[in-house]
Amino acid sequence: DTAVSQTPKYLVTQMGNDKSIKCEQNLGHDTMYWYKQDSKKFLKIMFSYNNKELIINETVPNRFSPKSPDKAHLNLHINSLELGDSAVYFCASSPRVASDTQYFGPGTRLTVL
Amino acid sequence: AQSVAQPEDQVNVAEGNPLTVKCTYSVSGNPYLFWYVQYPNRGLQFLLKYITGDNLVKGSYGFEAEFNKSQTSFHLKKPSALVSDSALYFCAVRGVDSNYQLIWGAGTKLIIKP
Numbered sequence: 001d002t003a004v005s006q007t008p009k010y011l012v013t014q015m016g017n018d019k020s021i022k023c024e025q026n027l028g029h030d031t032m033y034w035y036k037q038d039s040k041k042f043l044k045i046m047f048s049y050n051n052k053e054l055i056i057n058e059t060v061p062n063r064f065s066p067k068s069p070d071k072a073h074l075n076l077h078i079n080s081l082e083l084g085d086s087a088v089y090f091c092a093s094s095p096r097v098a099s100d101t102q103y104f105g106p107g108t109r110l111t112v113l
Numbered sequence: 114a115q116s117v118a119q120p121e122d123q124v125n126v127a128e129g130n131p132l133t134v135k136c137t138y139s140v141s142g143n144p145y146l147f148w149y150v151q152y153p154n155r156g157l158q159f160l161l162k163y164i165t166g167d168n169l170v171k172g173s174y175g176f177e178a179e180f181n182k183s184q185t186s187f188h189l190k191k192p193s194a195l196v197s198d199s200a201l202y203f204c205a206v207r208g209v210d211s212n213y214q215l216i217w218g219a220g221t222k223l224i225i226k227p
Contacts, residue, residue: 004156041201043157043217056214090156101147102215104156 003027004105006091012111013081020077021108023091031055031097032074034066035090037107043090049074050097078110086112115140115208119218126194126225134189134221140208146187147215148178151201160202163187174198194225 004025013019025032033056034046048056052068063079078085091105116139126132138144148160161172168180178189189202204218 041151041220043203043220045214045217048214092157101159101162102157104149104158106156107154 004091004093004103006089006105006108008108009106010109010111012113014113015081015083017081018077018079019081019110020075021089021091021110022073022075023105024073025091025093025103025105026072027093027095027103028072029093029095029103030071031094032068032071033092033094033102034074034076035092035104037088037090039087047074047076048097055097081110081112083112086110115206115216117204117206117216117218119202119204119221121221122219123222123224126223128196128225128227129193132191132194132198132223132225134202134204134223136187136189136204136218137185138187138204138206138216139185140206140216142208144187145207146178146180147205147207148172148176148187148189149203149205150174151203151220153200157203160189196225196227199223199225 007022031050033048036044046060047066049068051071065077068074088107088109090107092102094102118137146163149157151157161170163170163180171177176191201220203220205215
């Protein structure tokens with residue numbers, strides 16, 4: 001009965017590869033998010049989708065492309081991975097776009113070698 | 114510009130003592146204020162929020178926070194710390210014109226020593 005789940009939990013890959021991280025929420029929420037947490041634990045919003053539509057797109061390289069096939073899923077695809085992409089990526093969801101409480105997934109630790 | 118500051122990278126408290134984790138903010142209009150906690154190798158968990166009403170907000174695990182409009186602060190407090198409270202704490206704020214984004218503080222590592 002996991003609320004927000006992410007796969008994989010760990011991802012180790014070589015520079016230049018393309019990889020995807022999947023996120024699913026079973027809370028019936030309309031809004032989903034992707035965050036990046038760097039090695040110093042800074043948390044930065046990357047994208048937000050509301051009912052499958054992109055509403056927040058921060059300054060993120062074009063190599064990062066979110067995809068929302070339905071409102072319960074928000075996947076993150078990363079092309080041409082770079083060393084600086086190494087971080088923990090968190091998916092989150094909230095009931096509505098203007099909602100306050102966000103529910104976070106367990107995170108995906110991406111290591112680029 | 115909207116911002117959140119957590120002035121302390123780390124706070125050390127002895128078990129049983131009261132704890133305070135500080136947060137100050139700058140937003141347009143009335144703020145929505147939040148505290149989240151992150152345990153090691155876990156995602157963030159919601160602790161409490163202030164939207165409107167009573168300035169003292171009570172949340173999970175015995176935590177509370179006080180909204181102080183004049184000082185633009187929202188400090189997190191607990192009367193008696195537990196070793197299990199050791200974690201990373203994030204303050205966040207949403208302003209009127211933030212495009213519904215939460216603006217996050219840098220986090221404060223709380224260490225409770227037995």
